[in-house]
Amino acid sequence: MSRWSGIRLDLRWPSVKSPDPPSRTPKYRILKVVLWAGNHVMRWQLQHGLAPRAFALLETVGRRTGKPRQTCVGNGLMGDIFWVVAQGHGKVVSYGCDLRCRSGR
DSSP states (O other): OOTTTTOOOOOSOOOTTOSSOOOOOHHHHHHHHHHHHHHHHHHHHHHTTOSOTTEEEEEEEOTTTOOEEEEEEEEEEETTEEEEEOOSOGGGSHHHHHHHHHHTO
8 A cells, every 4th residue: 555545635725714824835836935036136236246247226205105116127227218127017016017107106
């Protein structure tokens, strides 16, 4: 008799009314930690002038809290115009909402 014979594997998508939602996968947790650490290292490098010129530090004021926030963004400086290179989330990123709130758009 196999050690795993009594275990049943359920591969169906969990229902909405599931009593305990599925936890995040280990891959998601690891990726979140790596990105968090990378952002903090990049922010420190930008503050001390050690980061590559392809990145910039964008500082916004939180629309609800009023606290200053710093975010690493792609540097799109072309002449006198600075383009913010978003990370694939478009207009729904937090710093984008903060900028639109302050500009009145």
